[in-house]
Amino acid sequence: MNKKLVTFLLSLGLFVSFGLLSNSNNAEAAAYGGKLYTTPKALRGTWYFAKAGKTDETDNSGMPTQYQHLYKKIKITAHTITFTKRKRAGLSGRYTFYKSTKKLSFKKMNAAEKYATKHKWLNPYNSGKRHLGFSETWLHIFESSNSGELTVSKGHLIFENVYSKDYFVKKR
Structure with a gap:
C-alpha cells in the first residue's frame, strides 16, 4: 500500500511540475534598449486635482488656457502613470x-521615438526620492x-512645467 501511495504522489508531483513549466512566461527585453523605470514610493497613489498654482512664466508664455x-x-x-484629463x-x-x-543612430532614434509613442512610453529623468521629471517624447527632450x-511636498503632489503648476491631493 505504501508503494502505491509513493508512486501516486511521485506521478502527481511530476504532472504538476510539467504543467507549471509549460505555462511559464519568458521575460522579453524592451525594444530599442528601453529599461523599465521604477517610480519613487512617495509619488505612488491616486492624486486628485486640488487647485491651480501660478508660475512666473504663465502670464507671459502665450500658451492658450x-x-x-x-x-x-x-x-x-x-512603473506606470494614468492620466484623467480635465480638458481636451x-x-x-x-x-x-x-x-x-x-x-542610437539618428535613423534608429526616430524609429524608437515612433515605437515609444505608439506603446505609450514616457521618458523619466532627473528623479529623486520625492521628485520625478518626465517627457512625453522618449528620446527628444523639449518642453x-x-x-x-512631479514633486511631493507637504502632502501635495505638484505637477509643474513651464506653462502651469497644479496641486493634487490624495483624498477627496
Whole structure:
C-alpha cells in the first residue's frame, strides 16, 4: 500500500511540475534598449486635482488656457502613470516609464521615438526620492504642456512645467 501511495504522489508531483513549466512566461527585453523605470514610493497613489498654482512664466508664455491645468486625476504605480484629463488637450490613459539606456543612430532614434509613442512610453529623468521629471517624447527632450515634473511636498503632489503648476491631493 505504501508503494502505491509513493508512486501516486511521485506521478502527481511530476504532472504538476510539467504543467507549471509549460505555462511559464519568458521575460522579453524592451525594444530599442528601453529599461523599465521604477517610480519613487512617495509619488505612488491616486492624486486628485486640488487647485491651480501660478508660475512666473504663465502670464507671459502665450500658451492658450486650453493647454494649462490639464489633469483632474493622476494615478501613479510602480512603473506606470494614468492620466484623467480635465480638458481636451493632454495625455490620456495609462503610460509606462521606460528609460533609454542605449545611444542610437539618428535613423534608429526616430524609429524608437515612433515605437515609444505608439506603446505609450514616457521618458523619466532627473528623479529623486520625492521628485520625478518626465517627457512625453522618449528620446527628444523639449518642453511641452504634457511633459513636466512631479514633486511631493507637504502632502501635495505638484505637477509643474513651464506653462502651469497644479496641486493634487490624495483624498477627496
